Amino acid sequence: MNRRDSLKLAAVAGVSSFVPSVLAQAAxxxxxxxxxxxxxxxGFTGPHxxxxxxxRGHKLTLFNRGRRPKEWPGEVEELVGDRDKNDYKALEGREWDVxxxxxxxxxxxxxxxxxxxxGKVKQYIFISTVSVYADTSKPGMDETTALHTYEGPDAMAETNESMRANMALYGPLKAASEREAEKQFPGITTILRPTLIVGPGDETDRFTYWPARIQKGGExxxxxxxxxxxxxxARDLAEWTIRMAEQRSFGAFNACGPDYELGMGAMLYGIRAVTTAxxxxxxxxxDFxxxxxxxxxxxxxxxxxGQGDSAGFARTSIAKSLAAGLSFRSLATTTADTLEWFxxxxxxxxxxLRAGISAEREAALLKSWHEKDK
Incomplete structure (x- = not known):
């Protein structure tokens, strides 16, 4: 059996072995x-x-601006407000467990x-990001690694618009948001720090680029x-978030996958194994x-x-999260479902596509690379 055959076999095994466990856990x-x-x-993870x-039998209330109505497979209360305008009237006088x-x-x-x-909730779960870590040069970052410090004039004056205008603020503002969460909800805060969230429904195309490109075939x-x-x-993150609420697990947790070190090449070959292109x-x-x-x-x-200042970014420790029940779909499942959606x-x-390089740019780069070897 060659490497390609073994990858295909692993992909098929990943799909067939995973589906029953997911259905059983969800039911x-x-x-x-x-x-x-x-x-x-x-948005992306919320519907999951x-x-x-x-x-799982829980009672749901959603609070948002009401701009993206959804159909749900059960009763869901939907309240409307605008957080940019400090409009939380719909939540006043109410209590929730989480x-x-x-x-x-x-x-x-x-x-x-x-x-x-x-005082109105028993647990506050904040979805953060691994971008809160100040130093990503060392592999094995865990939840005790130092976070970014916001160095602007006033973190409370920063808006989503100002952050999008200067994405260097993203990590520091998320870290400041974590600190504010612990201040507002002391002792009952759960912070989940995901890496890149992927899967069907991701409108950013940051992962989708690869399955979409690979299914076209060619070089x-x-x-x-x-x-x-x-x-x-996104489904693994969403489902684990609900289980963390059920467990009343508090503290900070890294939400990265898979539970082994995955190289870029192995990811791409794994994606290719799901296609026939x-x-x-x-x-x-x-360097090129x-x-x-x-x-x-x-x-x-x-x-x-995987070297230099970013050597540790994709080698973040998830030991604490695995102990808390974080689990993963196979790469084959994520790829197949992403392609079906796309x-x-x-x-x-x-x-x-909203991420990646154009076909023209790719062709030019490939030509330059091959010319280097002549």
Whole structure:
């Protein structure tokens, strides 16, 4: 059996062995029904939280601006408010067992939510990011690793707009939001720090670029195969979040996957094993990509160099989270479901990926790389 055959076999085994365990886990009722308030709930991970929580027998309330109504497989209370305008009137005088805060990236959202919900919830779960860590140069970062410190004039004056205008603020503002969460909800805060969230429904295309590109076949430009990768399926994050509420687990936890070190090459071959296109990978060096001004994470999604300042970014420790029940779908399952979702999108949407490089740029880079060897 060659490497390609073994990867295909692993992919098929991953799909067939995983599906029953997921269905059994989702169908099993929780130890007791919880009243769960989700701030957001209609974005990427929120709908997965809602469906899983309903399957587990919980009672759901969503609070958002009401701009993206959904159909749910059960009864869901939906309240309307605008956090940018400190409009939390719909939450006043109410109590819940758990509040899950999905979309917050700026501290004043946490502060203002705390003014209404402090003393009204028994657990506050804040979805953060591994980007809060100040030093990503060392492999094995765990939850005790030092966080970014916001160095601007006033963290509470920062808005989503100011953060998007300067993405260097993203990590520091998330870290400041974590600190505000612990201030507003002392002793009952759970902080989950995911890496890149992937899977069907991801409108950023940051992971989708690779399955979409690979299913086209042909020669695929790829970064160094040994550089590590950490991703998490949105459904794995969502379902674990609900279980963390059921367990009343407090503290900070890294939410990265899988539970082994995955290289960029292994990820790409694993994706290819789900398709029939027979794409051929041309792995190029990080130095070449830097010379050609190809940005990690942006131009070539998922990838960050496995050396230097980012040597530890995709080698984050998840030992604490595994002990707390974090589990993962197989790469094959995530890939197949992502492709099914992507292929069902309108043709004009599929033609304009929101991450990655264009076909023309890829062809030019491949030509330059091959000419170096002449």
């Amino acid at each position: 099993a009722p929780a130890p007791g029904p919880l009243r769960i308030l989700i701030l957001g709930g209609t 939280q809602v469906r899983y929580a309903l399957a 509040c899950i805060d999905n979309p917050t990236s700026v501290p004043f959202w946490v502060r203002d939510a705390g003014k209404v919900l402090a 695929v430009l790829a970064p160094p195969p040994a550089d590590p990768v950490q991703i998490i399926d 027979g794409a051929k990978f041309t792995f190029v060096s990080a 990509l830097q010379e050609q001004k190809v940005a990690p994470w942006g131009h070539l999604p998922v990838w960050v160099p 292929n069902a999108l309108p043709a004009e949407r599929r033609a304009k």
